[in-house]
Amino acid sequence: MAAVVVLIFSTVISEGVSTPPRRIPEGALVPEFSAVDTTGKPFVCRRSSGQVLILAFLSSEKKRSLEAVEDIFGALSSIPPERLTSLEIAFIMQNVDNRQFIESIQEKAPTVVHILDDDQYDIWGRLGVIATPTVLICDRGGKVLCVKPGHAYDFAPVVKSRLFQALEIPYDDGADKAATVRTVANSTVSARAKRHLQMAQLLARKDKISSAIEQAQMAYEIDPNSPKVALELGELLCRAGQAQKAIKLVSSVAAQNNRDKARVNLALGWANRQIGKLEKAEEFLQQGIGQDPTLPRLYFELGRIYQQRKDSEKAMQAYFRALQLIYQED
Amino acid sequence: MRKLSTVLLIFIGLSSYALGAEKPQVERPTTEQETCITEECHTEHTSKPVIHDPVSEGSCEACHETVDVKEHTYKLTGEEPGICMECHDELSKEFVHSALDDGTCNQCHETHSSENQFRLLAPTVGDMCAECHEVAIDATHVHGPTSVGECTLCHDAHESNHEDRLVLGLDELCVFCHVTTKEELEGIEFVHEPTQDNCIGCHDPHGADNWKMLKAETPEMCFSCHEEIQTMVQASKHKHNAVSEPGGCLKCHTPHASSVRPLLASVPTTLCLSCHKEPQGVSIDEVLPAFIDQIKDKKYLHGPIQENDCGGCHLTHGSEHFRILAGAYPEGFYTSFDETKYELCFGCHERTLVQAATADGLTDFRNGNQNLHFLHVNKERRGRTCRACHQTHASDQLKHIRKSVPYGGWKDLPINFSKTDTGGSCDPGCHLAKDYDRLSAVDYTVKPARRKPRPNLRARSGIGQISSPR
Numbered sequence: 186m187a188a189v190v191v192l193i194f195s196t197v198i199s200e201g202v203s204t205p206p207r208r209i210p211e212g213a214l215v216p217e218f219s220a221v222d223t224t225g226k227p228f229v230c231r232r233s234s235g236q237v238l239i240l241a242f243l244s245s246e247k248k249r250s251l252e253a254v255e256d257i258f259g260a261l262s263s264i265p266p267e268r269l270t271s272l273e274i275a276f277i278m279q280n281v282d283n284r285q286f287i288e289s290i291q292e293k294a295p296t297v298v299h300i301l302d303d304d305q306y307d308i309w310g311r312l313g314v315i316a317t318p319t320v321l322i323c324d325r326g327g328k329v330l331c332v333k334p335g336h337a338y339d340f341a342p343v344v345k346s347r348l349f350q351a352l353e354i355p356y357d358d359g360a361d362k363a364a365t366v367r368t369v370a371n372s373t374v375s376a377r378a379k380r381h382l383q384m385a386q387l388l389a390r391k392d393k394i395s396s397a398i399e400q401a402q403m404a405y406e407i408d409p410n411s412p413k414v415a416l417e418l419g420e421l422l423c424r425a426g427q428a429q430k431a432i433k434l435v436s437s438v439a440a441q442n443n444r445d446k447a448r449v450n451l452a453l454g455w456a457n458r459q460i461g462k463l464e465k466a467e468e469f470l471q472q473g474i475g476q477d478p479t480l481p482r483l484y485f486e487l488g489r490i491y492q493q494r495k496d497s498e499k500a501m502q503a504y505f506r507a508l509q510l511i512y513q514e515d
Numbered sequence: 516m517r518k519l520s521t522v523l524l525i526f527i528g529l530s531s532y533a534l535g536a537e538k539p540q541v542e543r544p545t546t547e548q549e550t551c552i553t554e555e556c557h558t559e560h561t562s563k564p565v566i567h568d569p570v571s572e573g574s575c576e577a578c579h580e581t582v583d584v585k586e587h588t589y590k591l592t593g594e595e596p597g598i599c600m601e602c603h604d605e606l607s608k609e610f611v612h613s614a615l616d617d618g619t620c621n622q623c624h625e626t627h628s629s630e631n632q633f634r635l636l637a638p639t640v641g642d643m644c645a646e647c648h649e650v651a652i653d654a655t656h657v658h659g660p661t662s663v664g665e666c667t668l669c670h671d672a673h674e675s676n677h678e679d680r681l682v683l684g685l686d687e688l689c690v691f692c693h694v695t696t697k698e699e700l701e702g703i704e705f706v707h708e709p710t711q712d713n714c715i716g717c718h719d720p721h722g723a724d725n726w727k728m729l730k731a732e733t734p735e736m737c738f739s740c741h742e743e744i745q746t747m748v749q750a751s752k753h754k755h756n757a758v759s760e761p762g763g764c765l766k767c768h769t770p771h772a773s774s775v776r777p778l779l780a781s782v783p784t785t786l787c788l789s790c791h792k793e794p795q796g797v798s799i800d801e802v803l804p805a806f807i808d809q810i811k812d813k814k815y816l817h818g819p820i821q822e823n824d825c826g827g828c829h830l831t832h833g834s835e836h837f838r839i840l841a842g843a844y845p846e847g848f849y850t851s852f853d854e855t856k857y858e859l860c861f862g863c864h865e866r867t868l869v870q871a872a873t874a875d876g877l878t879d880f881r882n883g884n885q886n887l888h889f890l891h892v893n894k895e896r897r898g899r900t901c902r903a904c905h906q907t908h909a910s911d912q913l914k915h916i917r918k919s920v921p922y923g924g925w926k927d928l929p930i931n932f933s934k935t936d937t938g939g940s941c942d943p944g945c946h947l948a949k950d951y952d953r954l955s956a957v958d959y960t961v962k963p964a965r966r967k968p969r970p971n972l973r974a975r976s977g978i979g980q981i982s983s984p985r
Contacts, residue, residue: 207879244865247862247863248862249862249863279865279867305875305876306865306867306874306875306876306877307875307876308876309876309877310875310876310877311876315818315864315878316818316863316864317863317865334818334822334863335818335819335822335824335827335863336827337783337819337822337823337824337826337827338775338776338779338782338783338823338824338826339775339782339822339823341704341775341776342704342774342775364782364823365774365782366773366774366775366779366780366781366782367702367703367773367774368699368703368769368771368772368773368774368778368780368781369695369696369699369700369703369710369769369771369772370695370699371693371695371696371699371771373695375695376693376695376696379694379695380659380692380693380694380695381659383691383692383693383694384659384660384665384668384692387668387691387692388665388668391667391668393632393665396663396665399663400659400663
């Protein structure tokens with residue numbers, strides 16, 4: 186049998202507003218009250234307690250209330266344990282005789298949860314609740330941050346984000362973002378281009394350069410604005426000895442960062458070396474080194490130019506630097 | 516005689532050509548040679564571009580040993596595949612290509628030289644595999660690696676520790692190329708179970724005749740696991756046509772992951788309105804009006820609508836109740852009260868609302884503590900249903916009170932509700948004007964003064980007055 190609950194209210198919500206909405210609005214101060222929970226422990230709802238407050242109006246007979254409890258506990262379990270002490274939680278119900286439900290709450294609750302028997306709908310009426318589940322989350326000053334009625338698609342993320350907000354815990358999904366729906370968008374242009382690019386890289390690793398070029402070409406056709414795609418294709422064309430095509434392609438790349446700019450110069454240097462324009466090639470490669478001195482291939486190509494010029498010492502130095510970078514040795 | 520000799524020479528020449536002996540026969544050496552491949556001997560082993568290393572180096576002894584040099588007879592130094600393993604890594608993994616189980620590398624590879632990379636017997640890896648394996652090359656939707664014959668992007672040709680000799684575990688393999696899927700999955704809370712480690716639960720990894728290489732079209736694909744939904748979709752008395760149409764499930768659900776349950780592709784009302792912004796045919800006899808018209812520009816929305824939760828009241832897969840409602844709800848204006856008829860409303864609202872004759876905090880619709888919901892609804896005969904006063908989806912009045920309600924042939928039976936801080940009043944077509952007040956109860960035993968009739972737009976527009984239901 187449920188314990189007798191004493192409810193003492195000290196504040197009225199509405200203060201003379203014309204035709205106010207029944208339900209307490211977000212931003213209002215929570216009415217103060219005290220009660221005794223079903224285990225005989227006191228529960229005090231006080232604005233100045235410095236505690237974050239969760240008031241959940243539930244029905245033990247309704248599926249949506251049961252689901253809401255699971256989500257509330259899910260949100261609580263994601264809170265660092267030491268922060269749980271900053272929380273006061275009350276589940277307000279009319280049908281506390283459902284022992285199975287009550288015991289399940291007590292068993293699964295990650296922290297203390299007061300169960301209040303509101304069989305006369307006093308707390309219900311003061312907060313203007315009309316349906317279950319309805320969850321209120323108040324900050325440390327007693328301001329209502331969130332009134333979440335029902336158990337809609339966004340119940341879990343909204344409750345979690347508001348709880349984190351109230352506890353001042355940083356959370357990626359702010360309260361505004363929580364209700365938005367994010368899905369895997371793997372059919373986007375970018376996603377499809379990345380798939381072909383990845384496949385091109387795999388094929389290149391297996392020395393299947395012509396197949397790799399085909400895949401990179403597909404990626405390029407899907408996303409011709411991506412420097413990453415164009416550069417990958419450009420380098421593959423160089424590997425295949427298709428210097429003119431590589432030069433034409435990478436010359437139009439709008440590189441945004443030093444790494445990409447260095448890769449543009451690498452492809453131009455590489456391709457120009459292949460067509461015998463050694464001076465021009467060296468110039469591109471030196472520019473590339475200035476932009477990103479960590480690309481081994483820049484030094485390797487430079488080494489090949491020196492080798493073609495019979496400058497063995499410089500060639501050796503360049504090859505050695507390339508190997509150092511590959512094996513990450515300084 | 517000379518003629519005969521000429522004919523004989525021609526005959527010998529032709530015979531030699533026909534027997535493939537166009538080259539002059541070289542005598543087999545009967546002593547040890549430095550190599551077997553010379554300009555005259557065994558040239559066929561180096562005539563193709565991809566040559567086995569020992570062959571190209573002339574190191575025939577790597578695989579062959581002499582039996583009798585005088586007879587010029589030789590044999591292999593070992594049996595396949597052991598002989599190959601002398602140089603190539605031994606097979607030590609759990610799953611080995613069955614061709615190697617049989618012990619013959621040359622089911623796929625030429626021993627000495629080939630026109631093809633890896634000295635394969637077929638021009639490409641794909642062609643080679645297709646010699647034994649039936650792959651989906653003729654399917655309308657073919658996986659990239661399959662279509663270009665790069666089977667070894669996913670499968671190791673020889674051995675692997677993963678089933679089907681996959682080069683990686685299923686949880687890593689697909690996302691190796693499908694990087695966007697992987698990146699996005701990491702930030703999304705609700706992930707479809709097969710997506711986590713078993714893409715081939717839904718997709719044929721080689722190819723299929725269905726969009727996205729699905730093993731079957733949706734909804735059949737989804738039903739193969741979600742049998743309970745299938746039952747609901749197919750056996751429900753009231754069906755949601757959109758679900759059973761081709762591609763049905765994917766009209767609302769996203770197959771991989773969503774930040775909200777149950778893998779919804781968007782906010783529920785957005786999904787519903789993608790169809791219900793237009794009138795929708797329920798059957799050949801009935802067309803639902805465009806739902807958007809019911810909520811557009813309305814001041815007050817029913818809770819579930821406000822929460823974008825059409826599923827709060829409607830079972831989107833199918834239902835035993837009209838309008839695919841989630842529970843029983845009377846279709847008419849009147850009904851004898853029975854709480855089982857309001858299963859839908861009691862899913863959120865308290866039964867006590869219409870069970871208790873008196874109430875305080877439970878409802879604002881009371882005169883003193885007399886519960887006026889109970890008064891209207893809880894009647895053995897002609898109990899008013901919720902719709903008698905409330906607009907289900909949205910209204911321009913507080914509490915979703917209707918301006919008017921259809922009643923029999925009367926399409927706009929007025930309600931004339933107004934609200935005060937402590938109560939309100941109605942002057943409906945149903946009864947005389949009545950006030951209610953929570954703090955200072957109105958005495959209903961005193962007969963109210965008949966109010967001055969309000970201007971009747973219908974009368975002014977020339978429509979004949981219809982008798983009141985009171």
